[in-house]
Amino acid sequence: MDKVLTIIIVFSAVFFIYNKVKTWKTPEGLLKRIYQTKANISIGFFLVAISINLLIAPRSTVDVVVGIVFLILGIANVVLGYKAYRHYIPQLDNK
Template sequence: MAFTILIVFSAVFFFFYKIKHWRSKAPVEKRWLQTKANMALGSFLVAFGLNLLVYTRGTIDIVIGSIFTLLGLANVILGYKAYRHYLPQVIAEAEQATKNA
């Protein structure tokens, strides 16, 4: 049940950040929001993969669950690195936008 809740929340956050990404005008902020969406997608894959591993019905569930978990972990880790990379740039872009406004 806990994995199901995490799957739903991850999917909701993914769509939330994707919509914010599409609506954003600032280029660096768009990349920053994309990394947040990638992390949410990664957490979705991890939760879905762990759900398959915990509630296995056969060998295919174990293989697919392992693949989803590994891909999700890669998405979360690389997304977090990109998030940290873009964060100072987003702050500088926001400060520049407030100065110009």
Template sequence: MEKFMIIIIIFSLVFFLYNKIRFWRTPESLLKQIYQSQANLSLGFLMLAFGINLFVNPRSAFDTIIGIIFAVVGAFNIFHGYRAIQHYLPQLEKN
């Protein structure tokens, strides 16, 4: 389980950096919003996986509390990143 979470953390970090670089290099504002939403979604997966990893393999009570906080904030980012992507993609298809 721990190795699986580490793989998810690494892939999420790579996708986050990839989308952030695409966000910085894109001049069009609608595409910028889509890339930002995808970066938020990747960041959410990163934080959720990191929180679950801390929650499942705690070393102390502090790790458990931080793991729960990271998991909640990560789930919040995933939810809002997904909602933003669903909002912006139909606008891109209209153009």
């Protein structure tokens, strides 16, 4: 389980960096927002994977508290990013 979480952490960090760079390079507003929402989803998966890693084998109460906070923030990023992505994609098709 630890190796799977490590792979998810690495891939989500790479996707975050990729989408963030694409956001900076894209001049158009709608595409920029789409890449930003993809970056939010990636950072959300990153936070969720880190929090699960912290909550599986906590060393202290600090790990539990930080894991819960990261889990809440990660789920919020994924859910809100997915909703924004679903909002922007139909607008892209209409252009």
